[in-house]
Amino acid sequence: MIHVEHVTKRYPGARGAVVALPPTSLDVRRGELLCVAGESGAGKSTLLGVIGLLTTPDAGTVVLDGRDCTAMSNRQRDELRSELVGIVPQLPRLFPELSALRNVELARRTPDRVATERLLAHVGLADRVDHAARTLSGGEQQRLSLARAIVNGPPVVLADEPTSGLDDRNAEVVGTLLARLAADGAAVVVASHDARMRAHATRTLELTVRSAA
Numbered sequence: 001m002i003h004v005e006h007v008t009k010r011y012p013g014a015r016g017a018v019v020a021l022p023p024t025s026l027d028v029r030r031g032e033l034l035c036v037a038g039e040s041g042a043g044k045s046t047l048l049g050v051i052g053l054l055t056t057p058d059a060g061t062v063v064l065d066g067r068d069c070t071a072m073s074n075r076q077r078d079e080l081r082s083e084l085v086g087i088v089p090q091l092p093r094l095f096p097e098l099s100a101l102r103n104v105e106l107a108r109r110t111p112d113r114v115a116t117e118r119l120l121a122h123v124g125l126a127d128r129v130d131h132a133a134r135t136l137s138g139g140e141q142q143r144l145s146l147a148r149a150i151v152n153g154p155p156v157v158l159a160d161e162p163t164s165g166l167d168d169r170n171a172e173v174v175g176t177l178l179a180r181l182a183a184d185g186a187a188v189v190v191a192s193h194d195a196r197m198r199a200h201a202t203r204t205l206e207l208t209v210r211s212a213a
């Protein structure tokens, strides 16, 4: 489902180029949960951005569901992303004044209140359906963010540090939900240096900080 070959990314810096992502290759099939680990600055978020077609690599190839994204226009990339990819950002991006239900319904391609309530129950928010997002706890907001990302059943799910700042109970809930998505047939990639998240992975890829040559 995800094929990444020799992608790299650098940014210009005051003291020479910054290596945001060293040459990286990976394959993730449906049913797998890959944990991308590595110290701060190793390129985990950059790699997720490249896979999610938000960041264009300097070199290398990204193929999603058999479709080579290398030469795609921004519009084609946007369309493919909305068709295939669900992204759980590091910090939940929610509409704070809107209810949990509205937050998910706005992300849904075809409105379906009953299905949204079922999804919210699935992520443990059955009793928070009508609560404004801003009134939810950090763990609840993270689960709501996950619900938004998966509402259209994307075959590719990318999550950036989904357990950071969560207590053990919420971290376990989020890790279990992501593992279940993989078991149900998604290709899941999680950027995390959290051992609690790594415990749910079928595989781990360790990135290391590189300095520009």
Ligand SMILES: Nc1ncnc2c1ncn2[C@@H]1O[C@H](COP(=O)(O)OP(=O)(O)OP(=O)(O)O)[C@@H](O)[C@H]1O
Pocket: 011, 012, 018, 019, 020, 021, 038, 039, 040, 041, 042, 043, 044, 045, 046, 047, 191
């Ligand atoms: N837009 C950008 N412009 C300049 N430098 C960037 C940009 N994005 C990332 N970088 C640099 O690239 C490197 C990798 O960043 P990235 O956010 O991918 O690391 P990370 O492994 O996700 O780190 P963390 O665990 O702290 O979130 C860092 O040195 C970062 O400062």
